[in-house]
Amino acid sequence: NYVLDNFYKNTPDGLIGNEDCGQMSAWYVLGSLGMYAVTPGNPEWTTIKPYFSKVKVKLEDGTKLKITEDEPASRYAGLKKVQQQKPPYHNIVPVPVIESDKKSFRESGSVTVRAFNVPRQLRYLPMYKVETGDRKDIGFSLYKAPINITSSGKIYAFSVDSEDGMKTSDTIVATYVKKPNDYTISLQSTYNPQYHAGGPEGLLDGIYGTDNWRKGDWQGYQGQDFEAVVDLGKIKAIKNISTDFLQDSRSWILMPAKVEYSSSEDGIHFTQLKSVGNTIDPHLSETVIKDFPADVNAKARYIKVKAYNFGTLPPWHQGAGGQAFIFVDEIRIE
Structure with missing residues (x-):
């Protein structure tokens, strides 16, 4: 129950x-x-x-x-109680666990590989190899210490049975991304804790959400507009700004009505650069990802992104009367 x-x-x-x-x-x-x-x-x-x-x-x-x-x-129901027979089985080597604080990093990241062992018994040994932009391991090595990575790529790992070296687990893989910039972000809206995408930095980490939003790479805001300010670190010439949004109408996730981009040199006084309207039909039942691009010509240190929530779900929607979500992922400033 x-x-x-x-x-x-x-x-x-x-x-x-x-x-x-x-x-x-x-x-x-x-x-x-x-x-x-x-x-x-x-x-x-x-x-x-x-x-x-x-x-x-x-x-x-x-x-x-x-x-x-x-x-x-x-x-x-005509059910009869039976004595269950234990089927024959073979020992299965459990896969290891690849761990790190985050999937993205700025300068470098530390990754650990841990084999699944019962307490006080180190039967299974973790093996790994690295394939990143600046490192290409030819074969697998026995894991002994945390792995330091300095560029985007993948880490592969499997476990081997120390009592029978011919028995190994399946090979698993983890992907890590070096952040494309050193920008920081300040959120002016509050995301739903269930859809946090790794926190504020998740909107600038170079990891793009897919149409499977349940994986956790999208930030969700319900019943409110989305607003954030990106700090570029210094005044820069800006040519293009773009932000990705997702729509899955059946799950109350709809495109914003419009997205506004504004710039500022001091982080206090902002000037609107462009407003981009939505072109996706809210009646669509398919999951859709759309970027809202804006070509601009500005010099600024701060960029404000504001997306206007669809609002209350209309009578034709199965959740009529409920409040729509905004799902946002990557903000790109060039």
């Missing part, structure tokens, strides 16, 4: 998994009845306490079932 109470909500993210063809909803119904399949496709069911004190079920042949806490579903 913990899953039924906590993992299903009447919100845009109300399903903990992919609904797809109705599997998540079907699990909820079966779980409420007191039975569910741990492994879909296998003719095996697990029984639990029904969620409701009494349930009436009408079957396709016209018969009706009554399920209560005292008369569980298993009694009527």
